[in-house]
Amino acid sequence: MKSSLFTVVFGLVLGLVCALVLTATAEFIKPRREANELAERYRNILEIFDIPLAEGAANQDIIRAFEDKVTIVGSDSANPDYYRYAQFIAIPAQGPGLWGPIEGLIGLAPDGVTITAVSFYKQEETPGLGGEIAGKNFTDRFIGKKLFDAAGRPALKIVRPGKASGDYQVDAISGATMTSDKVQALITAAAEKFKSTESN
């Protein structure tokens, strides 16, 4: 009986000490971690707008460049409707992937239709297959395509590899049909959301 009591007390004290150590560390690191995360987010947006950054730019430089040049449009700045740089637009696109969430950005030219760049900066798709969506080889296929048709409806389609033609079609990655379907869904959803916020 006595030894079981000691076991319980030992467990409690150890748990408490571990929790204290972890909380203290997390609190101590928090400002730096959050600055890193913010700079990372801003860097992705700056890259979509093709705004050059110095090699090895520090967090403050990235944040300053972003705040100088980019406007956040939308009521919730953590989850805005879109970003604007001069007449260029970047729409956040996110949704479920095959294994985990996919997050990306779609850059639009001043006409609000033609795609200037696409990036998927967060994804956990199958390496070598769906994971290739993050690579330039795939994202470059979107450049110059049109996100909306003449009537303003989302029109971009990801089609079977090698079948893409015209302004509205992009080749999928062979062997990654399911990931391609998810990417299609999140691009369409982002386009619809953008249209609805724009018309308001």
Place this chain on the structure above:
Amino acid sequence: MAQSPVPIGGPTAKSTFLDGLWANNPIFCQILGICSALAVTTRLENSLVMGVALIFVIAMSNLAVSILRHLIPRRIRMIVEVAIIATFVIVFDQFLKGYYWEMSKQLGPYVGLIITNCIVMGRAEAYALQNKTALSVIDGIANGLGYTVILAIIGASRELIGTGKILGYEVLSGNWYVPNHFFIYPPGAFIALGLLIWLIRAIRPQEDDSSQSGAGS
């Protein structure tokens, strides 16, 4: 396991150190810690940071377990060990996220997975529970170093063959060297590690290999 003979009168600092680094190296002798050795060795820098993480975690967890070794109730000793290990791993992970963001992104989940690295818990069970505090810390550092050295060799050879670079600096000129990307993909890791273990076992003095234990993660 190819246990080196323990000197009469218990392990000394020197025997403990050499044991972890070479005679009973966690990777090529005990075949432990293989998952991370395969996963993070695409570049030398990643391998080194992972090695530092492991040295820190084993040394600290061995220290804590050894200090508490007369207090830890036997029935919950494994839970206690895991709690201690997990705490130090998360501390290191947070440190990377704050001060070494790029590396933290590249290592991804593998820093957190040190919690389940057999080497760390193996040393706590096999050494820190029975030995004095100072020796346990030496044992932790030695095993971490043994792991780091092997990872560094694999990381350097994969980076060199796969990209022609070492630590990002071009070593084999792109003018005549065609990088073999195969070596930075996962299959290349298996081949590099397999060759290295074979090589080391071939040049080591022969020991009794009949009682080799199975693989761990």
